[in-house]
Amino acid sequence: MPLDLSRRSLFTGAAGLTVSGLAGAGLAGCSQTAPSGTTDAAFPPGAIDPHLLGPAEGVALLSRNENPYGPSQSALDMIEYAASKGAYYANQEAAVSLMSMIAEKNGVDPEQVVLTTGSGEVLSAIAVLYGPRGPIVAPRLFWDTTALYAANLGMAEIQRVPLTDEMEIDLAAIEAAVTPDTGLVQLCNPNNPTGLVSDPATFQAAVRRMAATTTVLVDEAYIELSDDPEANSCVPLISEGHDVIVTRTFSKIYGMAGIRLGYAIASAETAAAIRPVVMSWSPCTSYAAGIGCYNDDAFIDFSKSKVTEARDMVFATLDTLGLDYLPSQTNFVYFKSGLEANAVQAAMAERLISVRGQYMDYNEWTRVSMGKVEDVERFCRALPELIEA
Numbered sequence: 001m002p003l004d005l006s007r008r009s010l011f012t013g014a015a016g017l018t019v020s021g022l023a024g025a026g027l028a029g030c031s032q033t034a035p036s037g038t039t040d041a042a043f044p045p046g047a048i049d050p051h052l053l054g055p056a057e058g059v060a061l062l063s064r065n066e067n068p069y070g071p072s073q074s075a076l077d078m079i080e081y082a083a084s085k086g087a088y089y090a091n092q093e094a095a096v097s098l099m100s101m102i103a104e105k106n107g108v109d110p111e112q113v114v115l116t117t118g119s120g121e122v123l124s125a126i127a128v129l130y131g132p133r134g135p136i137v138a139p140r141l142f143w144d145t146t147a148l149y150a151a152n153l154g155m156a157e158i159q160r161v162p163l164t165d166e167m168e169i170d171l172a173a174i175e176a177a178v179t180p181d182t183g184l185v186q187l188c189n190p191n192n193p194t195g196l197v198s199d200p201a202t203f204q205a206a207v208r209r210m211a212a213t214t215t216v217l218v219d220e221a222y223i224e225l226s227d228d229p230e231a232n233s234c235v236p237l238i239s240e241g242h243d244v245i246v247t248r249t250f251s252k253i254y255g256m257a258g259i260r261l262g263y264a265i266a267s268a269e270t271a272a273a274i275r276p277v278v279m280s281w282s283p284c285t286s287y288a289a290g291i292g293c294y295n296d297d298a299f300i301d302f303s304k305s306k307v308t309e310a311r312d313m314v315f316a317t318l319d320t321l322g323l324d325y326l327p328s329q330t331n332f333v334y335f336k337s338g339l340e341a342n343a344v345q346a347a348m349a350e351r352l353i354s355v356r357g358q359y360m361d362y363n364e365w366t367r368v369s370m371g372k373v374e375d376v377e378r379f380c381r382a383l384p385e386l387i388e389a
């Protein structure tokens with residue numbers, strides 16, 4: 001099928017979605033409320049209150065799974081250039097150029113790639129598209145923001161399947177829950193907040209079988225951080241003809257969470273069905289940044305080495321304290337402190353260290369992100385004070 005390059009086909013918005021629906025799309029850790037106490041006088045031309053962008057001075061931001069070493073210089077150079085062209089809507093050629101780069105690296109056609117403002121947007125679009133077809137079957141614990149978005153709109157019901165005793169995705173139980181009435185299976189690999197990667201052979205065999213009955217969405221936001229991204233990815237299953245959608249993001253290893261760029265890979269037909277449900281047009285700065293850094297292997301390797309350095313430090317601290325943790329292959333670690341997760345969060349906040357609070361009823365588990373190595377060091381020094389108090 002030829003690639004339809006019309007702006008309409010690439011960027012059509014969804015007419016029926018409401019303003020409250022948009023506000024409900026809240027993305028991890030972001031707030032759409034206006035900053036309080038700021039006046040024009042606080043922002044002389046050319047200046048900005050540094051507290052409004054990135055962590056405030058002295059704060060170790062270890063709660064949102066960002067990569068503080070980004071964006072790469074290759075992305076920054078392109079952002080600066082693109083910003084100078086910010087009077088204009090992004091040219092579709094920029095989108096097609098990036099789609100082609102992604103397609104080439106993944107052995108698919110450009111028309112199989114859907115670009116969005118962060119992967120959250122395409123995940124929301126998928127939830128809205130497939131939710132009305134039947135329940136979204138998912139592990140009990142996964143990054144559920146976008147499935148909840150469709151649920152909040154009354155467009156989806158989430159059917160949660162308990163994790164195994166090892167807190168892995170219970171693939172057998174998920175498979176058993178899938179019926180012809182299932183709207184979508186949504187899996188996150190590596191999973192968030194557990195950080196666990198499923199065994200590739202077992203995972204891919206289960207995805208192939210389930211995709212014979214329903215569409216399987218695999219959220220690979222953290223795949224580049226895993227030990228063997230190529231072996232772990234489900235993109236080859238799409239080329240084999242299975243009904244599988246894979247989503248990825250520039251927010252994690254590429255260090256561009258605030259720039260907003262993500263994508264889905266699917267069959268050309270599925271990609272064409274998703275595009276009209278996507279709600280916005282990405283900024284020219286995000287396309288340009290993506291083009292700049294997508295193949296910047298030196299930056300990717302550097303980022304991965306920083307994550308590994310920080311993660312080893314966290315593992316060592318947890319070992320010393322005798323605490324249970326999951327063997328993460330991501331830029332965050334989920335560990336059992338034995339203390340109330342929200343109390344750990346509050347005690348860390350007193351020390352200007354930001355970690356995640358409680359997930360569901362996992363009240364003794366805390367997720368800490370691998371931020372700057374020196375910030376993770378601070379966390380590692382603070383944790384024994386809490387545990388041994």
Ligand SMILES: Cc1ncc(COP(=O)(O)O)c(C=O)c1O
Nearest residue numbers: 028118119120143221249251262
């Ligand atoms: C598993 C997972 N998928 C997707 C996202 C969305 O990220 P973004 O919209 O920045 O691409 C996140 C954000 O933290 C995530 O953890």
